[in-house]
Amino acid sequence: MIGDRIFGGESGIHLTLIDPDEQDPVEAGEIVSEASAGGTDGIMVGGSTVSGQAVVDQTVKHIKKNVDLPVILFPQDTSGLTGRADAVFFMSLLNSRNPMYITGMQMRGAPIVKKLGLKPLSMAYIVVEPGGTVGYISDARPVPREKPEIAVSYSLAGEYMGMDYTYLEAGSGASEHIPPEMVGAVSQKTNSKVIVGGGIRSPKHAKSVVEAGADIVVTGTLVEEIDDVKGAVSNLTNVIHG
Numbered sequence: 161m162i163g164d165r166i167f168g169g170e171s172g173i174h175l176t177l178i179d180p181d182e183q184d185p186v187e188a189g190e191i192v193s194e195a196s197a198g199g200t201d202g203i204m205v206g207g208s209t210v211s212g213q214a215v216v217d218q219t220v221k222h223i224k225k226n227v228d229l230p231v232i233l234f235p236q237d238t239s240g241l242t243g244r245a246d247a248v249f250f251m252s253l254l255n256s257r258n259p260m261y262i263t264g265m266q267m268r269g270a271p272i273v274k275k276l277g278l279k280p281l282s283m284a285y286i287v288v289e290p291g292g293t294v295g296y297i298s299d300a301r302p303v304p305r306e307k308p309e310i311a312v313s314y315s316l317a318g319e320y321m322g323m324d325y326t327y328l329e330a331g332s333g334a335s336e337h338i339p340p341e342m343v344g345a346v347s348q349k350t351n352s353k354v355i356v357g358g359g360i361r362s363p364k365h366a367k368s369v370v371e372a373g374a375d376i377v378v379t380g381t382l383v384e385e386i387d388d389v390k391g392a393v394s395n396l397t398n399v400i401h402g
């Protein structure tokens with residue numbers, strides 16, 4: 161079934177993140193066709209500044225038209241939801257200072273997720289320095305890069321609250337990805353599936369976080385900036401799939 165590898169909790173997964181504000185829906189469909197040919201395992205759709213539900217809906221429509229891959233929403237608020245997707249990262253930004261990003265949006269979104277029949281994937285979302293746009297918009301207090309123990313504590317807190325995934329987020333387009341030492345500490349000391357994203361642009365970057373224990377690697381900016389999406393994704397998936 162679609163998404164079995166991801167929803168079954170397997171490791172060695174690559175997800176391609178599409179920000180609906182970065183291209184029109186038709187172009188998003190073309191990009192994911194290339195990413196699929198390069199071996200990506202699924203598509204995430206979301207961004208920090210999405211300009212409305214209609215664009216999310218149309219983006220997922222064109223993605224679904226072009227590829228037979230699971231589509232997981234990565235919403236910044238309820239406007240990031242559409243029933244055309246398969247699942248949603250139902251996340252709480254644990255190190256935000258604003259309760260809207262910890263439980264507020266979740267309260268508003270939960271009935272919509274239920275009504276749309278989206279599969280909720282429960283996730284502790286942890287913003288790490290530099291944190292980028294998402295860190296700024298969500299009023300996060302980014303975890304210092306040299307403090308893996310703080311990331312472990314947040315991840316464990318999420319695990320004990322019943323969350324299946326921990327997403328270590330450096331911020332889209334980050335100058336440096338999550339330090340492997342932090343990925344390793346979270347992977348070893350928690351039972352969470354560890355997702356790592358932000359600033360991963362090369363097979364070398366991907367290899368370093370996978371070897372440290374990342375179960376899922378997310379790349380977004382790369383496919384926005386490169387012409388040969390298939391080639392770039394293929395280079396990453398060769399490393400991530402092992």
Ligand code: 1GP
Nearest residue numbers: 333357358359379380381
């Ligand atoms: C952003 O972690 C994701 O939420 C992906 O980051 O755009 O830097 O790949 P990049």
